[in-house]
Amino acid sequence: MAMRMSTLFLRTLREDPADAELPGHKLLVRAGYVRRVAPGIYTWLPLGMKVRAKVEAIVREEMNAIGSQEVLFPALLPREPYEATNRWTEYGPNLFRLQDRRETDMLLGPTHEEMFCLAVKDMYSSYKDLPLSLYQIQTKYRDEARPRAGILRGREFVMKDSYSFDINSQGLQKSYDAHRDAYIKIFNRLGFEYVIVQADSGAMGGSASEEFLAVSEHGEDTFVRDDSGYAANVEAVEVPQAAPVEITAGPAHVEDTPDTPTIETLVNALNADHPRADGRAWTAADTLKNVIVMLAHPDGTRTPLAIGVPGDREVDAKRLETKVAPAEVEAFEEKDFKEYPMLAKGYIGPGVLGEEKASGIRYLLDPTIAQGSAWVTGADEHGKHVLDLVYGRDFTADGTIQAAEIREGDLGPNGKGLTLARGVEMGHIFQLGTKYAEALGLKVLDENGKLVTVTMGSYGVGVTRAVGMIAEDNLDELGLIWPREVAPADVHVVATGKDDAVFVKAAEIVAELEAKGLEVLYDDRVKVSPGVKFKDAELIGVPTILVLGRGLADGVVELKDRRSGDRREVAVDDAVAEVLREVGQHDVAQDA
Amino acid sequence: MAMRMSTLFLRTLREDPADAELPGHKLLVRAGYVRRVAPGIYTWLPLGMKVRAKVEAIVREEMNAIGSQEVLFPALLPREPYEATNRWTEYGPNLFRLQDRRETDMLLGPTHEEMFCLAVKDMYSSYKDLPLSLYQIQTKYRDEARPRAGILRGREFVMKDSYSFDINSQGLQKSYDAHRDAYIKIFNRLGFEYVIVQADSGAMGGSASEEFLAVSEHGEDTFVRDDSGYAANVEAVEVPQAAPVEITAGPAHVEDTPDTPTIETLVNALNADHPRADGRAWTAADTLKNVIVMLAHPDGTRTPLAIGVPGDREVDAKRLETKVAPAEVEAFEEKDFKEYPMLAKGYIGPGVLGEEKASGIRYLLDPTIAQGSAWVTGADEHGKHVLDLVYGRDFTADGTIQAAEIREGDLGPNGKGLTLARGVEMGHIFQLGTKYAEALGLKVLDENGKLVTVTMGSYGVGVTRAVGMIAEDNLDELGLIWPREVAPADVHVVATGKDDAVFVKAAEIVAELEAKGLEVLYDDRVKVSPGVKFKDAELIGVPTILVLGRGLADGVVELKDRRSGDRREVAVDDAVAEVLREVGQHDVAQDA
Missing domain, CATH: 3.90.960.10 (YbaK/aminoacyl-tRNA synthetase-associated domain)
Known part of the structure; x- marks a missing residue:
């Protein structure tokens, strides 16, 4: 059923909201995708729900494709498991803690290594049960000191987190590689520029880890790269140890x-x-x-x-x-x-x-x-x-200690000059090893009947953050420009003027497009000027816009490409076919 | 992609879990649909996720059909709006309260009247914007004093809650009726017996309300009905006022x-x-x-x-x-x-x-x-x-005061004898009126340019509870028996024995069934006895079971109907068609 602008729960704003800093965030609020409720806490409006659902679907599809199984753990969790791994304390003020009516300590889950580990411990007992990969798409909570940048860094946010369980490190490497490949597919589909960088894994206690950073001047993370293909989060850069030099100085x-x-x-x-x-x-x-x-x-x-x-x-x-x-x-x-x-x-x-x-x-x-x-x-x-x-x-x-600032041109570990850029962490993959399994006693019998500790990996994608990042990376001065695969609709049909015939024809075309399986946003408002409708369409950012107006008397309608700005007249009878071609062209291009 | 028993994150249990009380709950745990993490707090395993997603899809479909728009509010909420309506206090110990790092009071949302009211207040200003109906499918939190009965009464649970906004009470009545119709469709599809009863709406402060109760001996709610069609929650029964009688007694x-x-x-x-x-x-x-x-x-x-x-x-x-x-x-x-x-x-x-x-x-x-x-x-x-x-x-x-116990045979408001039964509240629809809109100042301009307070309705369906109730109402001594529309798979293919040919053929049939759009659970375990596989299939409760085994040498396989227990041999070449007929027969029956 088409979304109709006459009834859609939406009020576009002409002014930037006072509490928004980044251009994409301003547009998400102005175009009615999200609304702020409290610092770092947002409501998702109907258009935002559509985009979010599409991002979730992409993540789900690629996780299923590597054989990961979807589960869902609670967000409200008991203290004990997090006590066992010391994270109840280590998370410090970033953890939302509370007590229930019996004064039992609980927390809102920031990430779920402990819970997954315990579930596997409870259900599995043999190397034959492994490898195993589980994921969830879940609302998570972190009490950020500086929640800012809208949904890019919220205190309540959605993450896809997954966990792999293997009998040894070769198995972990395979699980890790499978996730890495899945993440590349996910981020290729989401529509923003990203780079895979070596990351520091100290805090999570693992051995190897990489981050998927969206390249963005608004990023809070700095990363470096050289022309040999090396890239690393600035926290993870290992500056080479300077070789000893001959002493030339006199006495101190x-x-x-x-x-x-x-x-x-x-x-x-x-x-x-x-x-x-x-x-x-x-x-x-x-x-x-x-x-x-x-x-x-x-x-x-x-x-x-x-x-x-x-x-x-x-x-x-x-x-x-x-x-x-x-x-x-x-x-x-x-x-x-x-x-x-x-x-x-x-x-x-x-x-x-x-x-x-x-x-x-x-x-x-x-x-x-x-x-x-x-x-x-x-x-x-x-x-x-x-x-x-x-x-x-x-x-x-x-x-x-590797703690000094890194500067453009500094030599990296490959002996080449580094360039610096900023990014936003969109995904993170960790080889955790046995840290959590050991703390929580997750062991299985190996081929020789000996108990061995299971080796874990942990992997995350920021789902709501991805919606924010797509917005930041796909906009112009007029509004948002959604990549087709995550757009809130395939086409935005705009009926203008006061002629009933225009609205009758528009409704017909909308019905035909929907019959072809397209999602349509239909501007059917009767007392709104064409100028306002065009501004709204540009602000909302559906990739293809079909305008019906005065030209209809001459049998023509206008087809606009939101991204290129190209507009062309097409015969009204060809309108549906032309829209399908616009949408389909993209699909073909994607497969190529 | 078929779920394969060899890799599915599942361990069926032969013994009832110690912490489960109700038969359906015991089976949900034994068959690996859910796992308890803390009192009233559950993890959803892969099979459970499938059922849950189908229930959500049914609810979403029927809500969209009445033009309600999906949004999503945060679960972590600021105190102020709940203070304005006094519910911060009234909820007492049922509310999970916490403080963030700045010691700001927050809560985990038990229901969202306040937040929806404020969002509409912020975005809408005219009677022309109404009517409006919004819904969300969201994780909610209530710190129940006695969380019990598994997912039937959890402390973290999923609800579909929706809210209607109208300019006057006639509008509210229409919105209410639309919701009532949608709920009838939802509950007709979910597969448990239910009754619509008049409910007490005192606590929510509204005028009229009805509950959708699943009829169940395990219910915590008692309701009454008479043979005139009257039905009411026992809290809402209005016993007739006894007529005055002639005084026959002497002096006290x-x-x-x-x-x-x-x-x-x-x-x-x-x-x-x-x-x-x-x-x-x-x-x-x-x-x-x-x-x-x-x-x-x-x-x-x-x-x-x-x-x-x-x-x-x-x-x-x-x-x-x-x-x-x-x-x-x-x-x-x-x-x-x-x-x-x-x-x-x-x-x-x-x-x-x-x-x-x-x-x-x-x-x-x-x-x-x-x-x-x-x-x-x-x-x-x-x-x-x-x-x-x-x-x-x-x-x-x-x-x-209407506070005395009601007994079987008591006269109800229609003057007829009442019968009593027990039920579980699955849905609740309220005509809230202006209580919340008044407390939070939600007014719009009417046709005459006068500010009037908006009239609200509030409507809820327990989504995770529904999964629990379907289980309670669809089981036998062997296990669960899912209604087709919410079953974790359309068909459970069981390959038995040690003959490779059986597994090869089974894999072929699974692929064909999937190509036809069916969801398949495939028992491909090689070192598990046929007896264990049959027991698991009965426990898990997929409605159609296709068994490949020794008969395959003679060109036959066995088709079982989980609910009726009927089993019949069919030619292996007809197996796919026969399964499709079983699944399809149901669809036809549903449409009739």
């Missing part, structure tokens, strides 16, 4: 550098008061910056961490977070300095940093700092720095 | 009745010590029992209520609850008696009851108590009763 010497607590003031002072013998100017890259942060651990304890990076780089908060997870990174505050009086703020150097040093603070260096290289760094005394301090000769550290 | 007189605090002891004492002049024995029906309860109001206050019923009847807790909602009924305890010293426990009479009397306690009488009738009742003094106390002459009350 402490100099007075009053009022130089920042890199900029230090460089200026060095150039003014301590020029180099060879005349080269000092730059920030010659200095070693020691950053102290506080790690807040899930158990409530806090420990400081010192990170040494070249003075021309910042520590990248996201890279650092993944390296120290599940601890969270907090600022090292004035009160913390009071507890560590050996730290001379603004002049902190390797002299006091390190587990064996005066502060006892763990000290990790950026891998670009080469053994044998010389640095200007803090002398652990106010107003003093030490020059020609050579790594390996004059100071040591407790290890290295 | 107080008698000593020591140690008679119960009706039984009283009747015995009366017959022993105070025989009636006409020789008739005293019975409980001659006594007036005054029951005191405490009402706990949502605002935390408590007030007592006295109810006078014939001594041979109890007060029906459920009937009483609906009459006093949103207050909850609690026991009148010893400490309460201490606050009302004029109440002589066991001997309480109308002498002290009533808002104008010594206790000040509101006093309501059962409507079967006729003006002019004489009673034995408490004399408000320990060990004493008053006889020949005539209602209207010797005592009065503050009104009547």
Whole structure:
């Protein structure tokens, strides 16, 4: 049954909503696809439901095609399983927790590794039962600190999450590869540009993982790639360890550098008061910056961490977070300095940093700092720095950490220059290994009758997020432009003017199109001007628009392609065939 | 793609699960449709998902057919709208409440009148926008005190809820009637016996409402019907007010009745010590029992209520609850008696009851108590009763209340004898009127440019509950027997024995059946005995079972009808056609 604009629960807006940031999100609200109820929490209106259902259908089809079986776990879950894997604590404030009327602790599921693991444990007992792949398309909950970007990052959202169960790592690799292939098919069908990047899997406790990132300037994730095909989430980039260099510096010497607590003031002072013998100017890259942060651990304890990076780089908060997870990174505050009086703020150097040093603070260096290289760094005394301090000769550290910011042109692990771009995580595939199965005791008998721990994979696609991303990637200044496979309708029929004959003919054509199996959005409103109808059609973004109006008297109607903007007149008697051709052309193109 | 028993995520159980009470629920667990995660919280396994999806599809189809539009509101909701209608409080412990990371109060939606009302308020402004009907198929949450009966009464469950919006009550009546018709179609298709009963709509604040009850001995609801077509939930039955009778009793007189605090002891004492002049024995029906309860109001206050019923009847807790909602009924305890010293426990009479009397306690009488009738009742003094106390002459009350138990044979509002039965509420339709629209300010301009409050209806179908009810109503001692329209597959193909040829042929037939558009469950397990396979097939309950085995050498296979138990041999070459006929016969029968 055609959706009719006269009765459709929809009011298009001419103005951008105040609470929307991204262009696609603004259009989804203006065109009546979604409505905000609370931060990160949305209602789906009829047009939005159509798109969402199509995205779900694509995901379901490709999951079924790899033999994954659909199930549905509850969203409201008991605490115990998440306690067993420590995620009840590790999730911190991102987890929605509540108590029922008996004061039993419960949670709203953010992801379901524990529950799937327990179900398989309960039902399966032998290697003969494996491999197994299960999925669900489910509403999930995460109490994001900064829910923003509309349905791209909600607190209540739909995910397809799936889990694979194998007897060994070869099996896991196969399951992982099958999912990877399915995801490529899914994202090829959804209609936005994406890239597969190596991802950090630390927080999930697995071995290998990759992300499917939609390439988007609005993304919260940064990724890198080089021209050899390497691509990685910035959190996962492994900068090569710099090779040792020959020591050329003379002995280290402490100099007075009053009022130089920042890199900029230090460089200026060095150039003014301590020029180099060879005349080269000092730059920030010659200095070693020691950053102290506080790690807040899930158990409530806090420990400081010192990170040494070249003075021309910042520590990248996201890279650092993944390296120290599940601890969270907090600022090292004035009160913390009071507890560590050996730290001379603004002049902190390797002299006091390190587990064996005066502060006892763990000290990790950026891998670009080469053994044998010389640095200007803090002398652990106010107003003093030490020059020609050579790594390996004059100071040591407790290890290295991949936490410095990555810049365009930096060398990646393949020794090639990296380019940077931004993306939105749309899918994530993990080789979890045995972490969850071990915590929850999921073992089966192997061929020799021996109990072995099952190896798991975990895989997610953001379903509602995908709707948001398709919108961001398919729009122009007039409105949305849906890819055909996920469009809320195949064709938008617009009847204009006041002539009854137009509406009679339009209704006829709508009925014919529907008889051919097409989904039709029909603008049958009688007291609305053609201009408003055209604006609405462009805003809503159905890919093909058929306009009936004055031309009908001469036997012609107009066919518009929303994406190209092309419009052409066709004989009214050919209208149905022409629309079918527009829709079908695409299908043919897809199969090719 | 056929579901294959060799890989299907399923382990049938031979034993009943310990935590299941009802026969259908036991079978749903044993046959691997659902699994319990926590009280009232279930996981849906692959077979269960199939049935559930079919029930959802039926509901969706019939809702679309009446022009209702599908939307989806969040399950995680802000407190404010529910505060505005007072339901944040009224729901009491049935509501799951939580706080987000900013300590904002939120709830898990038990039903969505408020949210739909606000969405319409936000988008619509004129009578021209009405009527409107919206629905969602959504996971809902209610923290039931006694979650039991499996998916028949869960704490996380799926409901189709819909809401109608009209400019006036005639419009509401039309919307209500359309929903009623749609519900009849839905429940006719689902495959369990049901009855439409008048319901109490007090708690929802509306005017008219009806329930669709599945007739079931396991039901928690009692309903009545008479042979005139009248049917009502027991809470909604209006017992006729007894007509006044001529006073025949002499003056009231107080008698000593020591140690008679119960009706039984009283009747015995009366017959022993105070025989009636006409020789008739005293019975409980001659006594007036005054029951005191405490009402706990949502605002935390408590007030007592006295109810006078014939001594041979109890007060029906459920009937009483609906009459006093949103207050909850609690026991009148010893400490309460201490606050009302004029109440002589066991001997309480109308002498002290009533808002104008010594206790000040509101006093309501059962409507079967006729003006002019004489009673034995408490004399408000320990060990004493008053006889020949005539209602209207010797005592009065503050009104009547429909709270006494209803018994088989009682006269209903049509003056006919009632029969009682039990049922499970599967659907509920309400004429809400303007209660919610008023609380939330949903007004539109009418034809004369005047703002009028919109009139709402609210309608629900328990989707997951329906799956449970279909199971309860379609089973035998061997297992489930799904109605075709909701069966997890059209046909269950069972290959038995060790002969490869059987499995080859079975796979061929499965492929042919699928090519014809049928859904197939294929038992392709090689190391499982025929006996186990037959038991599993009967337990799972697909309506048509096709068995390939030794007969194949002679060119025959066996076709079983799960419901009738009929089995017949058919030529293997006719197998596909015969299965299609079985499935198709049903379709034809349905259309007839």
